[in-house]
Every structure is written in structure tokens, then in C-alpha cells.
Amino acid sequence: MKVVRKQRSGLLIFTTANGTSDGYNRFLRSANQTGIEVIPLPAAAGAAGQEVKRLRAALERRAVDPRRLSLVLGAVASDVIVAGSAAEIVAAFRKQKGRVVFSGNVHCRPDASLADQYPKSESYRFLDVAAFIGHGPDLVSMLSDDDLETSDGGQLAFTRLFLDKAKRQKYGLGIDRKADIMQGLTGSYEDVVVRYRGRQPFLQNTRFSSVPLVVHGDAQSRQHLNTLGNYLAGGWEPRDGCVACWGGQLELGSEPETFPRVLLALFIDQPTPFLEEFFGAIRELIYPKAKIDLFLYSGAKYHHGAVEQLAEKVHGAYGSVTVVGREQGVSSRAARSQAMDVVTPMLAQIYTTRGNFMTELGVDMSAAPPAEYKAIVTSKRKGLWNVPFVSECYLVKRSVFSDDATRPDFEDGSENVHNTFSKTIVDSGKFLLVSNRANFGHLVDPRGFNTSRLHNEMWQVTTNRWDWEHRYLHQNYSRNLDPSVPVAEPCADVFWAPILTERFCQELIETMENHGQWSGGTNTDPRLAGGYENVPTRDIHMSQIDYDREWHMVLRYYVQPIQQRVFAGYDEDPPVADLNFVVRYKPEEQPALVPHHDASTYTINIALNTPGKDYEGGGCRFLRQDCSVTDSRRGWLLMHPGRLTHQHEGLPTTSGTRYIMVSFVDP
Template identity: 40%
Template sequence: MVYLDEKLRKDLKIGLDSVSRIFQNLNGVTDDVELQFDDDGTALAYNAAYNTYPAILHGNGPSKRYLNYLANYVSKRWSSTKGCPICGKKPKLDLAKKDPESYPLVAIAVFIAKPIPFIEEMLETFARLDYPKKRIALFIYNSQQSNIKTVMDFLSKYGSQYLTKKVFNGVTEIQEREARQEALGIIAPLLAQPGKMFTNFWGDIAPNGYYARSEDYMAIVQRKRVGFWNVPFVTSAVLINKEKMKEMKTPYFYDKILDPDMSFCKWARDKGHFMYVDNEQDFGFLIVSDEYVEVLKRGKLHPEMWEIFENRQIWEARYLHPEYHKLLAEDTVIEQACTDVYDYPLVSERFCKEMIEEMEHYGHWSSGSNKDDRLAGGYENVPTRDIHMRQIEYERHWLYFLDEYVRPIQEKVFLGYFHRPVEAIMMFVVRYRPDEQPSLRPHHDASTFSIDIALNKKGVDYEGGGVSYPRYNCVVPADQVGWAMMFPGRLTHLHEGLPTTKGTRYILVSFVNP
């Protein structure tokens, strides 16, 4: 009656808010309502259809997600000039005044439910968390055969230090949904793939229930807007308050058509449990695992070696020599072992060990004769017992490595020579043995410059070895594992491989820019 009777409204002194000056119902009209900031940075909900700024927002049904998005900003939650006024003011436990034995008990669940590289580094980082292990109840679910040993090594090293631990390691009858039920405010640290916009949260949900990009997604990921944000989906790393867990009744089975993490988040949305993502600090990053399963299928012994493209940051941490980046400093002088022969740290000992193991795992060493069907023309002038990078499907990866890590050093020491990207056809691991091929006669390399990397230890794995440069009356031991000896190829640097007298010596050779 009041809505239809204008006279009654006038008598009662009631007006209709038909243009949303006071109230804004979001259901069905989210496209009309957008976020604006006034001159002092205060966030306002703006109705573009009526050019009004409603004071009260209401969302029901599917519009609740949009209400949550607006609530991240309005009511002085976030300012375009001052940022997040309540960040850093949230109540925190003062652990400095507590005995570590009385720290809150934390349950942490680790799920390895698909092929993922660098699990070893993840577990080691987890073990270094600055929190007493005796106050952590640990749950590990691993369904991947390739990670069984890694998990066992972790448990052997750290397992006894945790308060309790429950582990499913390997192929078990328990499935991921059941395992997550074992583990069970919901908040996730913002984690992104390095250099990409792929993260562990969604800013919005499309009508089909999958990802949709919100207006503020890029700003949050790039930390142009810092705070904690109400979002419809979080995954990968999630912190759940123990009080919330009492309300959780099989959320991972809530929608069996969806993946377990999507089922959990749909349950949380439908039941009114807010999920937040926090980007106040840099909490880490996500491992890229999309193509990793294909490397595993090819039967590689150390599949992480093939991850230089997808996971360069953590690949460097494992496989690049720890002293390498110091070489790039302007004031660092790279020493010459002989005239124009530079010796410098390039790859880690682990890289060297795993490269040897990959080559022996492949096992098809050349005969060491001049006949070589791998080469155009089938003839090798200076033959060695070797395996080419192409044979183990590592050619593209090693070319990239040469361009990214060797070329900058070359440009630093051989001034005025630039060639990007580098080119190389001959990239191979050589095996020297006294009873096979102990040495290599004097020769010039078919390259503009070459690098030889020592892969194993003199005095431990072999005796003898080294490289002689007759023209300069100079011998380089070339026996520091992971160090590269870099020198000009044709014309100036005639050289020979000195005899290996005992054991087996491995070197990785690259003829760059032939």
C-alpha cells in the first residue's frame, strides 16, 4: 500500500528511494554499481545508472560475492591514498613473552597429490619455519611414486622433532578428498608463479563456477593494493582457524564434480564462511607443475633439471653455483688461468652429479672413433667418448643456459664481442678412462669460444687429467667441480686433454657460436 499510494506516503512523510540514494540492492544490478574513490582516497559504491552513491549495500544470492568485493574497500577498509588503515593493527599473539613449550598448537597438512617438481626444496623450507616443531602436528599425504624417497628422507631427518605426525606416503587406498578430511577465519598468503599473474586465489567466479578476473585482481597480485581481501576462492596454502574446523562437515565432498579445493571453497561460499587472501608481505611463490608430468613420463632420472624454463628461480637455487652471481658485479675480476683462458664457478656440484647420472642412465656413449652418425657427414675429426645434449633431450635447455649465464661472462671478459642468442651444435659430456679413452690429442675447437665444465672430483673419482695449451706453455688443472674453463676456439688456443691415469673423469663441453 505505501509503495503504491502516493498520498499515504505524503501523509506519513515517507519517500521512495527509487534511485538508490540510501539503499542499494545488488542482486541483478551488479553491472550498474562500481567502485570509485573520492579526492581523499575514500572508497565509495557508485550507481552509474542513477549517478548516486548509496549509503547501505545489500547483497543476496549470487550478488553476495560482489558485496564481499565492495566490502574490501568501503567503510574505510582500504584507501587509494592511505592504503589499508587496519593492516598491522590486527591483534597478534606476543610470542616473544611466551615459553616455546606453551606456543599455540598448530596442525599443518602437506598434500602432494600430483607430479610437482622441487618437493625437496619445499620440504626443507617448511622445516626451517621459525616455530617450535614440538608445537606442530604434522600430516603428509603423498600419492606420487617419484616423491616417496624425498618424503622418507625428510621424515628421517626431521620427523622425530614434530609433536605428532601422520603420513600417507606412496600409493595408498586413501584418496585426496579423504586425506583432506583428515587434516582439517580461512586465510591464504598470496602466492604467485614468478613473473606471471597466476596465483592461489580468484578475484571472482564466472557463472560456470570457474575463474573470472575481478577489477582489482592485477592490483592485488602486483601489490599495488596491499591488505587482506575477501575473495571467493583460495588454494595451495590455506590457514584455517580451529574454531572454523568445528563447523566443517566434509567440505571436500560438498561437490564431487569439482576438484577438492573448488569443492571446499564452494562449501565456504554457500555456508557464509569468508575466505581472505593476504598480500601484506611476500610469503613465497608457487611452483609451476603443468608440464612436469611429461618429463616424468620420459623416464628422466632427475626431472627437475628440465625445469629451467618453468621454474627458473628455484632451478637456479639448486643448480647454479652459489658464487656465480658475484661474477656479474662490475668490480669482480675473473682470473685468467692462462692467456685468455678464464676459470670461474658456473654450476653447482649437485648439477654436475646429476648430469653424470643422467648420462650414465642414458648409457649410449659414442665409440670414440672418427665415424659418428650423429654428425652431418658422419665424420668426427677429433673424436671422444661422449653423449650429446640432444640425445638426452637437453639441447634446448642447455642453449638457454649458455645464453642466460655464460654469455654475460663472455661479454665481460672478451670485450667487444656480442652474439645473442648464442648458437651451439656441439654440446656434450665427455668420459675419460685409462682403458677407454684417457686423453685427447692437440686440436682447435670448431667454435668462437668454448667452455669445459669439470663434473667430478680429482683425487676422489679420478687421477690425472687437465688441459695443456702448448702455444702458451700453460697447463690448467680444470679440476674444480662446477667451474667452467672458457677460452677462444679456432686459431689461437690449440689445446690437448692430458691423460686420465685412474678412475673416470667427466667434463661437459660446449662449442659456442661455431
């Protein structure tokens, strides 16, 4: 295959300092896209004038052609992105008035007292030595100035040169006041946004309606530069997404024995709901287990048994299995030090915008998450994103933890280990990348997880709804919402539909029996307003086990969609149910229920166990329809009108114990 190389453009870029490797590689990629030649300068000796002399010498050697422009970066190259082509930069320079043009700044640095000596302007009126551009001979002429030669070559020296009117005119010095070429971010990052011409990203200065072609930052504005770098210079585009993501990938091949060995470290710091499912997903990871060293930190007593059970199940299958915990006197921070270029799989809590990363620090994410964050966390934009903070899950090269400059000190006294990790990596100059190119999983929210109940995850429908659904919502529930699948109707206007799993039914029975405070089955009932029950049953109200709020979510999100389908036109939202209770039928206690109407617009009756297996007899008979439902299905609901048309009775349970869950909806 013939290799076609890009022709070198009429533009040179001289760098005075490379900076960090990740940022410098980004800079090189941005420059090389249009064939711009980058010339890194050797380090200066440090004496006065050496910085200027080494730059002048390099220009005399490499920029002798008066037709060729040279862009000099006083900023470290890792804080620079070339956003435009060489041709665009050359064209924009030709429109400038000066022969040597400096980047503009909103601040007069490093001496604010010199501000009044600058020409008046409503634009970026102050010189910034972070970037300047001109033809080689003009730059050499400026750098040959006697005062500049004996200076340190810093911001103040060039400022004084510019403020000397005679020298400003002699060397043709100007400032890119509207960022037509160079855009500094410090103090003006709010002036710029990324926009697209078709598929091509460009930087727009909204203050001056200009299109900056080179953007530079510093330590103060690096976070914003990194955000822009997610899109510029081939970072991301609307059709193909993350263009830069395909570089530097490790192809694993098809021979498992050649796969890299990885350390999989799991830290169970606090009681966490649905850990059972998480451990199941870990065991199903598609990667040679012999190539995985599994490290388990058990810091929550509530989960010790589950952690030990996992270790026993996988022992011998993995390369190694190590379990440590507080019992051995090992803190979570110390364990992290034992366990460990950074990529974080993007994880979000489903039905929310809570993710394991931030695109901006110091922002109230719950009140108004930034638009870029929302686009990433919802996967509307997919790619590799340079961010200032990650949490919960990291993919880290071992070399990061063997290097003192990048190894986080998890015992530094800070309150949050994720802050420690993120700050250490970012401060070292490495990129902290989050990937949403694939679905890596999701977050659960452990905050406020109450472990005092018999089956604690039952209450998580309000906090971790997606996980609750996958454990407790019937596997065929979605068929209820499919208009091509009829809802079963065993009696006229009595509908039958799957809603809850057998596990939920069993855990609800066990919870009620553990609570134990069944009503007496008489007309006297102090739980009700007025203290009188017209048609009494042996029951426990959901409110008695503190489950009313959770059950109302079940009614709204899972019962109401069925109701709206079978009783079209009734759209009370949210549904309200004052009475939600589990009824227990026993031959020796209360075997049946007399004919009655319900105090509801409609009623649901969910079978919690199975006839012929857990009990004999039972069922529900609708008198006016002369129709009975006796072959109840565990986890299925019966839905029927409560008043007037559907008088019904509970048929006798002849042996065993029958449990049903009843709600009177919209009384």
C-alpha cells in the same frame, strides 16, 4: 590515556537483516568509521504487513527528529558497505528532488512488465528497495500507506507505491538515478571503480561521474562487493597498505607453552618436484614442534620413501605424527576430511603470475589476469584480500570443520578439492581471505613432472626455474654479474666463472653414465649431419638424454649474462648451440685431445669433477697464448673464443676419469 569518542552523526542506519557474521562486521566497521549509528531491527513475525510495521515502529521510536536522516537497508547488511561519511551522505541527499529516495537499478524487478510505467530515463530508472533514505517523519508517512501496510513490504510493494503517480507525489518519492548516494552492483558493477584522493579511497561511478557513498549487492554481485570491500571503509590505502589487517590479531607472546596447538596437514597427491626442499622448509618452521600435530598424506608412490623418511626424522619432536595413504585405502579427499575463519597465505610461482587464489571467477588467468590479481600476486599491494577461490595452502580454524555449515564435503564427487573448499566457505557467507603481508613461500608447478629419469629435477629449469636455480645454480653465481668483482682470466681472453653446483655436476655425470651410449671416439659419427667428426671425442650429446631445450635455457639465462660482460658488444639473443655434449677422458679410452679450433663464436667448457681427487692430469692448453688451465674447479666454466685466436688441446688424463660439459655457442 584519555579516550576520545566520535560524536554520533546526523544519520541513522536501520538494518532489516544482518546476514553473515564476516560481512556484517565489515558493514559495522564501515558505518562506525564516521560515527554513524546502526539500529538492527528485530525479526518480523512473518504475517502480511509485519515487515513494514516493525520498520515504522522503529523509525517512530528512534527517528523522531525531522533534522536527522535515516537510511533503511532492505538488503542484508552483510551485503552493504558505507563508503562515505555521514556528512557526505547528508549533503548528497539535500541535492535530491525527493523526500524519500530509493536506490536505482538497471533492471525492473521483480516484474519486468512494469518497466514501461516508469518515467523515461537514460540512468538507473528502476526502484531498488535494497536501500532508501529520508528524514524520519517522511519515512513514517510513506510506511503508513494503507496498501503498503497490508503488503509483504518487498520489492513489488514499493514498486507499485512508486508507480502510483499520486502517491509518488504525496510521499515525495524519488530514485537516486545517477548513484549520487546509493550504488547497487547487480547489473552495474562494471560502472564502478575504486579511486583515491590522496590516501583516502572512494567509489567512482564512471558512467555518471558520481561518487556513490553506500554500495550494496546481493548473492549475484557479492563477489564484486567483496572486491570493493578490500579497499573501501579503511580496507587498504596507498601509504599504510592494509589498515584493517591490524584488528583482531592474536599475539602469541614469548612463552611457547602458551602457543595454540596447530594441525599441520601435508597432502602429497601427485609427483611433485623439489619436495626435498619443501620438507626441509617444513622442518625449519619457527614454531614449537611440540605444539604441532603433523599429518602426512602420501598419495604418490614416487614420494613414499621421502614421506616415510620425513616421518622417521621428526618422530618424537612433534606433538604427534600421522601418516596415511592409498595403501591403507584412504583417498586424498577422505584424508582431507580427517585432517581439518580461513586465511590463505599467498603463494605464487616465481617468474610467473601463477598464484594460489583468484580475484574473479570465470577468468582465463593465463591469457589476461585482472589488474587487481597482478597487483596482489606480485605483492605491489600487500594486505588481506577477500577472494572467491584459494588453493594449495590454508590456515583454518578448527571450528570451521566442526560446523556442518562450513565443513567441506571433500567426497562430494567434484573434480577439484580446492573448488569444493572455496565454494563451501564462500557459500556459507564466511570471507575467504588471502594474505600477502609476508613472504610465506612460493608454489611449484607439478604439472607434467616426469619421474622416469634418474634425476628428474634437472629438467625443471623450464617449469620451476626458481627452485632449479636454488638447487643447481652455483652459490657464487651472482658475483659474475657484479661489476665491482672482476671475472677471473687465467689466460688471455679465457674467462673462468662459477655457474653450477657440485650436485648438478654429479647428477649430470650419473645421468650420462646411466644412459651409457658413449660415442666411439672415431671420425665416423652418425649423430652429426654428414656423419663425420673432424676432432672426435668420447661423448654423449645433450640431445641423446632429451636435455637440449633445458640446456638452451641455461645458456640464455645463466651463460649469456657472463658472455655479455666479458665479450661486450656481442649480443646474439638467444644464443644457439647445435653441439652440447659431455666428454669423458680415461687413460685407457681417450686420455687427451689433439690441438683444434672449435666451430663456434665462443665455447664454454664446464668441469664436472675435480682434479687430484677424481682424476690426475688433464686440463686445457691454449697454444697461441702458451697458457694452460689445469687446476679445474668443479661447476666452473671456461669461456673462450672458438675460431681463429684460441687453438687449444686437451691435456692427457693420466689416471681416473675426467668429465667436462662442452657447448659450441653460435656456430
